[in-house]
Amino acid sequence: MVSQEDLLVSLTLHNFSAEMLKEFAIKIVKPYFGGNVNEAVRKLMEKAIAEETLLNQVMTGTNQG
Secondary structure, eight states, rough: OGGGGGGGGOOOSSSSOHHHHHIIIIIIIIHHHTOHHHHHHHHHHHHHHHHHHHHHHHTTTTOOO
């Protein structure tokens, strides 16, 4: 059986300006995620997926996930 930990990957970001990363860290990561960039990216990705799923359900009139 494959566990969730077996599916974890490392991620490299390309073409992000230092200013954008700095602003993200100051305005989002530090106040909302205690300075943990990994947690911030993971939670924001989870939120985006959940919101897209909800929007898709509303648009198609289904409640399946």
